[in-house]
Amino acid sequence: MTAPPRQARTHPRAAALRRRRRARGAGRNLLIAALVVVEIVPLLWLVLSSFKSQGDFIDNPAWSLPKHWIAGNYADAWTSGRIGLYIRNSLLATAPSLALIILLGVAAGFALEVLVWRGRRQVLLGFLVGIMVPGQMILLPLFRIYLQTGLSGSFWPLIITYTATGLPLTVFMMATYFRAIPREILEAATLDGASTLGIFWRVGFPLARNAVFTVALVQFFFIWNDLLISLTFTTNDNLRTVQVGLLNFTGQYGETAYGPLFAAISINVVGALVLYLLINQRIIKGMTAGAVKG
């Protein structure tokens, strides 16, 4: 009764507010912790397991740490599991495809968005069809063509198919990007007497550098992670890409060599992680800028 009534009223309210804020903070932290666990624990478990011995897999529970750390699993996966060869193959198929997609796709995006001619809307829509239609719709005729032209047994079927399937999205994203560039910049270049091709090379392409990088990243992951096309067109074991190789890894070892299998998966996952950490801000920025908001 001695305390002034004003203080008595505000005090519990402030306490309740503080309590609510603290509860919200706790809920927030719990949510973050749950997300971190869901994302990281499976991957951590994968990498830890890749150092286990065969006996470890059979005798000890999955959550236990390796009893002896076997780094040799990685050597096994790389050489006798042929992951090294498959990664080389993937690089040989991906790099030329990526270069062709960028070169052809950026030029086409420029021609469809910056240059002025009748029918360009229709052609852009035509490219959009390629985004919608499933890959299964083109596999069989291509398989036949590659076989009959003797291209099977090389990386050409992969390179050609990846280039063609990568073009629609690339053209679409680049057209969307060029739309956002102020036309005055390009028109100023024409006043300086540059030719159309000159404007593309010296103004358009450099201006689009960020978008080109983004598109290249998106396409890189599409191609690197592809299974449908590589499975269809690699008829020869020595030409297998890393995804096809990984898919058949279990078979080669007869399901029993767990350590090398985990190591092979880890090589793929950790490799992607390193690449991702180097460039992640740009991936996220680009995926949200180009792909959908157009």
Added chain:
Amino acid sequence: MRSVLGDRRAIAVLLAPALLVYTLVMLVPMGWSLGYTFTQGNLIQGFTFNGLGNFRKLWQDPQAHSALWFTLKYALVVSVGQVLLGYLLALLYVFVLRRSSALIRTLVFFPVILPTVAVSLMFQKLFAIAPQNGLANELTEALGIHHGDWFASSTGAFIVLIIMDIWRSMGFYGVLIYAGLLDIPEEMLESARLEGATGWRLVKHIVLPLSWPVLISAVVFSINGTLKVFDSVLALTNGGPGSDTTPLTLYMFRTAFSYGDYGYGSTIAFLLTVVCLGVTLIIFRLSRRDLTKG
């Protein structure tokens, strides 16, 4: 100026290579596949005209029906899961974590770029029962769910597939929708808050209607991807047990390459194409109607 940006020769030089590759490697094979639907046979036996036989077969084939049903069921469940969790993640990023969301965003996005085959093999091991219970299986048993072999029952295999594909992709939809939420003007949220809209009411009456376009883009993106699911099914369950988790894509692949029936394979691919186009059109229709209502 107009003449420079309308230079016909330059348009041809820039556009022709992309258009040529796209036409020869995608559009022509699409038409060719359409032609295959009226035939029977393969590269070795040769092709014979079959009229509408393949379509009649498709109409009566119980395996095609179950593949279609599985495709639709999978696409619906995974799309709802992806977009819903993506939306919740985006809300978390924007309203709870605010400026400190970059790290969590990066973390949750990481599985998006991982090779599907590697993730599938990892989930196989997480839910394995031999040689030891996998980590996820240990967890469910600790929670009192004794499921046994997840991949021996069609429901179990379906559940693991769903969990995996949502785990893989929710970060992508989180970032996609996050970018859409960032476009909502801060003043609008502020004035709604002043009028007493908080929490769920704020989301329902202000955030959701304003982010409707990006939400629809996410749904279209998601449906189009999930209807074409191939890699994750092939690598995780291989369509099994039996053919219980076989979508149209995999059924087409088997029909064409394992059973050597190009005609019927193309017919299945055609069905898939029609489903993709149809579902996308339906979503656009529905979303437009809802927009005028709300």
